[in-house]
Amino acid sequence: MPPMIEFPLDLPEVRVLKTELKKREIVITVESTRPYAICSRCGEKTFDFHSYDDPIRLRHLPILEQRVFIELRPKRYRCPTCDDHPTTTQQCDWYEPRSPHTKAFEQSLLRQLINSTVSDVARKQGVSYDAVLGAIKRGVARSVNWGEFTSLKVIGMDEIALRKGHRDFVVIVTLRRGDGDIALLGVLPDRKKETVAAFLCSIPPELRASIERVCTDMYEGYTNAVKEQIAQARVVIDRFHVAKAYRECADKLRKSELRELKQELEDDEYKLLKGTMWPFRRNAADLEPEQEQAVSLLLECAPDLRKAYDLREELSAIFDAEHTKESGTRAITDWVESVKQSGLKCFDSFLTTLDHWLDEISNYFLDRQTSGFQEGLNNKIKVLKRRCYGITNVSHLFQRIWLDLDGFKLFGI
Numbered sequence: 001m002p003p004m005i006e007f008p009l010d011l012p013e014v015r016v017l018k019t020e021l022k023k024r025e026i027v028i029t030v031e032s033t034r035p036y037a038i039c040s041r042c043g044e045k046t047f048d049f050h051s052y053d054d055p056i057r058l059r060h061l062p063i064l065e066q067r068v069f070i071e072l073r074p075k076r077y078r079c080p081t082c083d084d085h086p087t088t089t090q091q092c093d094w095y096e097p098r099s100p101h102t103k104a105f106e107q108s109l110l111r112q113l114i115n116s117t118v119s120d121v122a123r124k125q126g127v128s129y130d131a132v133l134g135a136i137k138r139g140v141a142r143s144v145n146w147g148e149f150t151s152l153k154v155i156g157m158d159e160i161a162l163r164k165g166h167r168d169f170v171v172i173v174t175l176r177r178g179d180g181d182i183a184l185l186g187v188l189p190d191r192k193k194e195t196v197a198a199f200l201c202s203i204p205p206e207l208r209a210s211i212e213r214v215c216t217d218m219y220e221g222y223t224n225a226v227k228e229q230i231a232q233a234r235v236v237i238d239r240f241h242v243a244k245a246y247r248e249c250a251d252k253l254r255k256s257e258l259r260e261l262k263q264e265l266e267d268d269e270y271k272l273l274k275g276t277m278w279p280f281r282r283n284a285a286d287l288e289p290e291q292e293q294a295v296s297l298l299l300e301c302a303p304d305l306r307k308a309y310d311l312r313e314e315l316s317a318i319f320d321a322e323h324t325k326e327s328g329t330r331a332i333t334d335w336v337e338s339v340k341q342s343g344l345k346c347f348d349s350f351l352t353t354l355d356h357w358l359d360e361i362s363n364y365f366l367d368r369q370t371s372g373f374q375e376g377l378n379n380k381i382k383v384l385k386r387r388c389y390g391i392t393n394v395s396h397l398f399q400r401i402w403l404d405l406d407g408f409k410l411f412g413i
């Protein structure tokens, strides 16, 4: 006899009739001890046992990596008060009707699905793709439950492309709680103003009134919808969208300068400048000594590029500094002057952007979020973007993103 152990099955209101150890699976036959059913016609409890249904087999949590099945014959009860005395099958709390799994097993499927894929989970658990989809359908809501929130304060809208290189965007609307913690509020099928406005309008009035900031990219579909539906909220352009815009300007100049240097320099000199792309693009403060050297070599060869690089870093420093909205705006305006005096053309498109969006951009200084928050948020959004490729159904997207963001709170151990 191998060493044996005993432990509780942990399903409420059942009696174990039999346990069979088969090859790589365990079948536990149980009987419900609940003495009644709810009559499907009148909704009253009936204690009048009638018969057993055919046995059902439900996948349950594994034991020592062996698959576990619970077998049970559901009981039928007969209603003594309704006409014709109809019978109803008893429903137990630990499984859903028509589900091939116990609730505990479904929760474990959902937990494993966090940051994973349906096919991966299906394969590892030895269940079908549809079985995992069924668990999502039964266990995860398709849209937000506003009742879970008491106030919103800061919300964010970010667009994500569903396929790489395609321009079909969906918009994810999040609650930004600070410290990079975000909760999903909605997934919108496109970023048209009407779509965004309709969503904002669907937020219960008292919650809508609690919104103080809406963080977005520079896109009028968002800002006009916000102005129309939540007039009291201020639009804040997320710092990283601004940074992306001016950093791309400097990078454009890097490319054209390198093209010229290729003509001017000897091959072995030019070779030294290869591999400077990543160090150039990074923040100066984050560079390793070696990368720093590579960048200074590049900047020595291209004086205009040095100017652009310094201006880029100056603007980042402005966003890093403790500014009020007024002093921040002044600093940016001074920076614009320096750009104009530099004679550089590479920032022209960004200057136009600033002209148009300076108010919303400088709202960033109102309650400057820490870089920790920005980083946490960026990473989450980056991951979400990657996660969403190939999922085109908006309510399924909601369920999957919700699982990634909030799943551990509900299904974690």
Ligand SMILES: [Zn+2]
Binding pocket: 039, 040, 041, 042, 043, 044, 079, 080, 081, 082
């Ligand atoms: Zn009845």
